[in-house]
């Protein structure tokens with residue numbers, strides 16, 4: 075078997091942090107401990123870089139675009155068989171989904187992170203990184219879209235989400251489950267994901283907000299958002315895709331001002347649909363022009379809307395983009 079060339083991009087996160095043994099505080103140090111630890115991996119030529127050293131709550135969509143551009147540039151100038159990105163877990167799913175939606179590469183692209191920092195008991199970082207490298211070097215992981223590897227499981231960027239604040243099994247794909255596993259024996263896939271056509275993105279400056287609906291909500295937040303001159307809005311609605319009636323005037327107002335609104339459900343299983351015909355129900359919202367998304371969570375729908383709005387504001391095109 076020939077050695078695989080794997081591009082390893084560090085961006086920060088707990089995987090690259092240390093715990094202060096006296097205070098218990100976890101934070102980034104001067105150096106990323108992973109860079110010291112991971113130098114030689116059997117059967118893999120590593121091409122490593124530290125693009126950022128950021129906790130993932132500091133990662134912005136512009137950083138995501140930088141990661142994408144870096145991967146594309148490196149792929150052009152080097153013979154790369156796969157990519158691994160280490161990332162903080164808080165926004166890992168957003169970066170993974172951004173890359174999934176925008177990259178058009180058939181090589182494996184894998185994100186990983188850790189829930190326990192490098193010097194903590196039971197630290198999962200090095201283990202997850204080795205698992206991610208195995209997946210990135212696997213021929214079976216080609217043409218699978220962007221993958222997230224944590225805790226022996228392989229998830230798709232589209233379905234995976236962080237479900238637990240501290241457990242190492244935090245990354246789950248509600249409803250669908252992982253598409254494979256990686257362990258001492260190797261890399262095993264049991265599902266093939268549907269891979270969609272990439273969306274083009276060169277810049278990212280659209281102002282897209284995300285709000286979560288609660289019982290008794292009115293349109294005051296929507297009116298506040300209007301003052302911020304939004305380019306788009308994602309609403310995490312109730313159940314199958316409904317909102318309290320007092321939100322309807324604010325939604326109508328934004329739509330009349332040609333601000334696209336994408337609706338997802340705050341339920342983490344199922345997809346939002348135009349089923350209910352009462353005031354504020356999905357049927358009314360769809361008739362008003364709200365775009366229903368096919369099963370994405372709010373934070374990923376926001377990333378997709380930001381990307382889509384870079385090239386189109388056309389209602390039908392946006393509906394098609396959010397149907398997949």
Ligand SMILES: NC(=O)C[C@H](N)C(=O)O
Pocket residue numbers: 086087088089128129130131161162163164165187188189190
């Ligand atoms: N486990 C982690 O990586 C969480 C950390 N706050 C981060 O996202 O950077």
